[in-house]
Amino acid sequence: VLPKRSLFENKKIRFLSDEERTKLVSTCYMKFENGRRVYKFGAFYVFLLYTGLRLGEALALKWSDIDLEKRTVSVSRTIVYIKDRSKNDGSKTLVDQASTKNGLSRIVYLSDMAIVALEDLKKQMGYSPDGYIMQTKNKTLLYPADAYKIFQCILKRAGIEQCGIHALRHSFVSLMINNGVPITV
Secondary structure (H helix, E strand, O other): OOOOHHHHOOOOOOOOOHHHHHHHHHHHOOEOOOOOEOOOOHHHHHHHHOOOOOHHHHHOOEHHHEEOOOOEEEEOOEEEEEEOOOOOOOOEEEEEEOOOOOOOOEEEEOOHHHHHHHHHHHHHHOOOOOOEOOEOOOOOEOOHHHHHHHHHHHHHHHOOOOOOOHHHHHHHHHHHHHOOOOOOO
């Protein structure tokens, strides 16, 4: 049986406008009157916006993958859900997998905004060379679903139309194209 044609229809690609990007960054770094961040993980979304990484790739990043002197990040892992077949309850386990979506490692160059976001994450999350750049209080992986919920809260507060985190990747690409970087890069 052939799959339904609707599964193959092109979806509209969403990216953030200049105004929306400004609102997003401002909201991510917003502080309470006492000086504490409204969104502890806010800098993570700025990092995604200015690197174009997929959510799973960024969640799998460890501080040892980042070279601030060379302004690069080595992307070679991703976070995935694995169905636990030993149980019949449909439960899934979060796994740091040594591969990216296309199976290749790559180096991503860091912009000034990405560096600032990383330095902010160091302050907010703490630094351990073998630790993840994004982690919970218990030093465990942040679930992609939790990262998505936080992102939706940030969008709502910023007054930006709801969209997925992948829109940050599309926004990064649109920034690169607008700055004259060839689409093949």
